[in-house]
Each structure stands twice: as C-alpha cells, then as structure tokens.
Amino acid sequence: MSKQVFSFYPGRVVVVFRKGSHGYLLQDATEEAKRWKDSSVSLKDKSAPIKEEQMRARACSLVRDRGGDVSDQTEVLGEYTLQFGKYKGKLFRWLLENDVGYTLYLIKQFEKEQTAGMPLDGPSKDSLRSFVGYANSFKEIKAVLEYEARRTGAVSSVEEDQQVGFGRMPTRTWGDVWEGRADGFAAFVLSRTTTPGTSMDKLKRYLTKKTQEASMSSPLLASSQAVVMDEDEHLEQAMLNISPSKMVKQSSAALSSGASSSPRNKRPAGRGLFAYQLFGPRHDSWSMFMPRSWPC
Known part of the structure; x- marks a missing residue:
C-alpha cells in the first residue's frame, strides 16, 4: 500500500517547464x-x-x-x-x-x-x-x-579595449572606466544588481576583478583611498524620471574601491544615490523586483 502524503495546500499549482531530451529548457514558443x-x-x-x-x-x-x-x-x-x-x-x-x-x-x-x-x-x-x-x-x-x-560573455584577450555598450558613452572602453573611476561611474556600476550576460553585468565583473587585484597588490589602498562621485546632473535627471517620489537630496559620501563587498542592508558608500534611492538596500536576489506590497 503506497504511503499518502498530506498536503496543506491541495490547490498549489507549480510551473512545468518544457525540456528537451538532455534536460535543457526548450526556448521556442509552443x-x-x-x-x-x-x-x-x-x-x-x-x-x-x-x-x-x-x-x-x-x-x-x-x-x-x-x-x-x-x-x-x-x-x-x-x-x-x-x-x-x-x-x-x-x-x-x-x-x-x-x-x-x-x-x-x-x-x-x-x-x-x-x-x-x-x-x-x-x-x-x-x-x-x-x-x-x-x-x-x-x-x-x-x-x-x-x-x-558563459557562452557569449567571453571577453577578448585585451579586456581593457572592450566597449561599455550602454549609457551616454557606449564607446567608452572598460579600461577608461577603471582608470577614470574617480568620476564615480565605476562605483555606480558596482552598486547595481545586474542580469547575467548583459553589457552592464560584463563590465561589473571586470571592475570587480580589477578591484580585487588592486586590493591584493596594495592592502592599504582600499582603506586609505576613496573614490568620490562627481556631480552628474544628466544622469541624476535620468534617474529622477524613473521614480521622482523616491529621489531625495543627499550629500556626497565616500565609496572605497571595494564597495562591492559592503553590507547588503546599508546604503552603498559614496554618492550611491541612484541604486539605493531607486531600489532600497542592495539585493543579491530577484526579490528586488517583486511587488512593493506583500503579502495578500
């Protein structure tokens, strides 16, 4: 006699993905x-x-x-x-x-x-x-x-020559972003939660690697030097257009080159106004996209 398992939620519905013979998801439309x-x-x-x-x-x-x-x-x-x-x-x-x-x-x-x-x-x-x-x-x-x-995100042998591919300066190279990180753009990218395979995700992985290399080669660098984001009225105005009610004036603060390792529930150091004001504390999961009010 088979053992019956009692379910507290008999009406639960789950997603059934279509898969091929090797277990991979089928991406074509039904x-x-x-x-x-x-x-x-x-x-x-x-x-x-x-x-x-x-x-x-x-x-x-x-x-x-x-x-x-x-x-x-x-x-x-x-x-x-x-x-x-x-x-x-x-x-x-x-x-x-x-x-x-x-x-x-x-x-x-x-x-x-x-x-x-x-x-x-x-x-x-x-x-x-x-x-x-x-x-x-x-x-x-x-x-x-x-x-x-992994399949399409492989960068060329000279990563510094890769182009940003988004934003107001899409032809700017990764190397330029790293070398010119005092302007705050690198800190902004590092503070964002990105989708694998996108241009921003690839740049973020590159900047994370460079930050780690810099920290290893100069242990005191992360604690002794800070990158301050300069005023960028154009970028801030673009962010204001996303959600005006969430944007408030804040003063500039310092963001170390190791900002990507800052605690999740604290506003990123530096003028991390954009990511924090728009989406709240940093998130490492999909929950940042969920409805703002929950539960039922």
Whole structure:
C-alpha cells in the first residue's frame, strides 16, 4: 500500500517547464503561443493595464479559492496576468510554460531599460518588473541566463579595449572606466544588481576583478583611498524620471574601491544615490523586483 502524503495546500499549482531530451529548457514558443501571436487583434486583450494593487488582490483571491498558499509570493505571482506586449492577458505562469525564449528577452530588455534610465513607472512597467522578479525566482531560468553569459560573455584577450555598450558613452572602453573611476561611474556600476550576460553585468565583473587585484597588490589602498562621485546632473535627471517620489537630496559620501563587498542592508558608500534611492538596500536576489506590497 503506497504511503499518502498530506498536503496543506491541495490547490498549489507549480510551473512545468518544457525540456528537451538532455534536460535543457526548450526556448521556442509552443503551438498554443504561436496561435495566440498569430491570432487577429480582436482576439487579444486590448483593455487598459490593470494596476498592481488590483492585480495582487485578484491573484490572492484566485490562489485562496483553489486552496493554494497565499503566503508564497511565487505562487501568487503565477496568477498575475501580463499587462503589456504580444501576450498581454496571459498568466505569468503560462508564459514560462509556453515561451521561455520571450521570457529571457523580457529579462534582458528590462535590464537595458534600467541601464538607459528609461521611465519604469505605470501599470505596464510594474507588470514587467513583477514578471522579471517572478521569472528570476526559478533556478531553471537562472541556469539558462548563466549558461548564455558563459557562452557569449567571453571577453577578448585585451579586456581593457572592450566597449561599455550602454549609457551616454557606449564607446567608452572598460579600461577608461577603471582608470577614470574617480568620476564615480565605476562605483555606480558596482552598486547595481545586474542580469547575467548583459553589457552592464560584463563590465561589473571586470571592475570587480580589477578591484580585487588592486586590493591584493596594495592592502592599504582600499582603506586609505576613496573614490568620490562627481556631480552628474544628466544622469541624476535620468534617474529622477524613473521614480521622482523616491529621489531625495543627499550629500556626497565616500565609496572605497571595494564597495562591492559592503553590507547588503546599508546604503552603498559614496554618492550611491541612484541604486539605493531607486531600489532600497542592495539585493543579491530577484526579490528586488517583486511587488512593493506583500503579502495578500
């Protein structure tokens, strides 16, 4: 007689990823997803985007009604519906099960928009932010991103000649960023949480390595020298456009070259105004993208 395991949440729903014969995620869209994309506009959701608070209340109600765990953020987020793009109206969970390729695209696109200082307010952007956090909570998605970063993130033999590839000076080289770190840009990059494989992530890994090398070659360097970020009105204005209500005036402070190892729950030293004011304390996980109010 088989042993039965009692479940406190009989209505729990989990994501079932499609995998190939070798266990890798299949990134192509399913036939269902293709039909949705190819369907006439009249069959798609053309309603106005739903606000985050309304979406959360609806998702919590659905999870509770089917006997799921409303304290599980991932399970509740699975009941959120996309408020943007070609799959608008589809569940977050559905997208992971039907188009991993598009999921990876959205994660990378979100990183690019953050880097470029594009406005990230409004129901559509809130939906994108929540979905990125939801997707990054799965080890399967993280594994794909890390694999792609290893495969395509190999830098040339002369790393210093690599170009930044983003921001207002995309042609600036990594070497220039390191040598000119007194302007604060290197400190800004080191303070950010990045997505594997993106231009900012590659630069951050390079700067982290250079910081460690500098610390090893000169033990007193990290404690005796500080990098102070100069005023950058253009960059600050771009950040203000992201979330004006969160930006407050703060005075400049010192950021050592080893800033990347500062405690997670403290504002990064230096004028770490951008990362801290926008996203709060430093995060090493996907939770920074989760809805601001929780639980149900």
